[in-house]
Amino acid sequence: MIPTFNERDNTPKLVETLIGLYPEIHVLVVDDHSPDGTSDVVRGLQGRYANLMLLERMQKPGFAASYRDGFRRVLAESWCEAVITMDADFSHNPREIRYLLEKLEGHDAVVGSRYTEGGSVQNWNLRRRILSRSANFYLHQVLGLPVSDTTSGFMCMRREALERVPVQRTASEGYSFLVELKYLLTQAGNRIAEHPITFDERREGQSKMSAGKMWEAFWMPWRIRFGTSPGGNSRDQGRTD
Numbered sequence: 001m002i003p004t005f006n007e008r009d010n011t012p013k014l015v016e017t018l019i020g021l022y023p024e025i026h027v028l029v030v031d032d033h034s035p036d037g038t039s040d041v042v043r044g045l046q047g048r049y050a051n052l053m054l055l056e057r058m059q060k061p062g063f064a065a066s067y068r069d070g071f072r073r074v075l076a077e078s079w080c081e082a083v084i085t086m087d088a089d090f091s092h093n094p095r096e097i098r099y100l101l102e103k104l105e106g107h108d109a110v111v112g113s114r115y116t117e118g119g120s121v122q123n124w125n126l127r128r129r130i131l132s133r134s135a136n137f138y139l140h141q142v143l144g145l146p147v148s149d150t151t152s153g154f155m156c157m158r159r160e161a162l163e164r165v166p167v168q169r170t171a172s173e174g175y176s177f178l179v180e181l182k183y184l185l186t187q188a189g190n191r192i193a194e195h196p197i198t199f200d201e202r203r204e205g206q207s208k209m210s211a212g213k214m215w216e217a218f219w220m221p222w223r224i225r226f227g228t229s230p231g232g233n234s235r236d237q238g239r240t241d
């Protein structure tokens with residue numbers, strides 16, 4: 001499952017790489033009606049790949065809402081045994097999926113981690129490194145997660161692990177969804193492993209990181225920890241399940 005916003009250059013290349021490496025998997029792109037026409041590009045590929053799915057969201061864009069809708073979509077499929085999430089921009093190396101799946105044999109969820117032994121980040125400037133490290137340190141202090149890379153979007157989860165978590169009632173709107181998800185997976189008693197990854201700078205396209213998004217990452221862990229989410233994110237689409 002790949003959330004996309006303005007990723008028309010990366011998405012077709014990633015889809016081709018993924019299906020080339022793992023022809024037996026399904027790929028779901030969850031696109032927020034990107035102005036650059038990412039959805040159109042994916043639709044154009046669907047004739048070639050029967051296992052390529054597209055969820056084009058027409059309502060309010062949002063990273064967390066895309067994850068919520070994407071999980072709902074794949075969990076509705078009886079063939080779905082596990083869900084792998086990754087970014088569209090090649091920061092997450094598709095070749096690592098094999099190892100995430102291997103580790104899933106003995107666990108309920110596996111996190112591709114930059115900050116576990118053997119993991120690393122390539123081509124990031126000092127500011128970005130410090131920002132990411134500090135965020136992870138802070139999140140650890142507040143939430144005490146058993147995962148060193150709390151903000152990683154490269155994950156692999158058994159269907160049952162996700163079903164133990166109230167995904168649709170999560171409170172996050174932006175990237176802190178990834179932290180909230182790990183917190184809830186842990187709280188639900190899932191066995192979580194880490195797999196070291198080398199995270200690369202995005203290949204094409206623009207970064208979506210902004211001051212507003214950083215702000216949510218600052219206060220949200222407190223809300224996650226003290227569970228002050230009033231009925232979750234029903235404002236996404238008026239849904240409460």
Ligand SMILES: Nc1nc2c(ncn2[C@@H]2O[C@H](COP(=O)(O)OP(=O)(O)OP(=O)(O)O)[C@@H](O)[C@H]2O)c(=O)[nH]1
Binds near residue numbers: 007066208
């Ligand atoms: N559907 C959806 N996808 C999003 C949204 N914001 C970001 N994404 C996607 O989420 C993934 C991670 O976002 P990135 O912009 O790569 O975030 P990042 O890795 O922290 O920052 P950069 O790589 O520097 O841009 C990418 O595939 C994005 O296209 C959104 O609002 N909706």
Ligand SMILES: [Mg+2]
Binds near residue numbers: 087089091
């Ligand atoms: Mg990125």
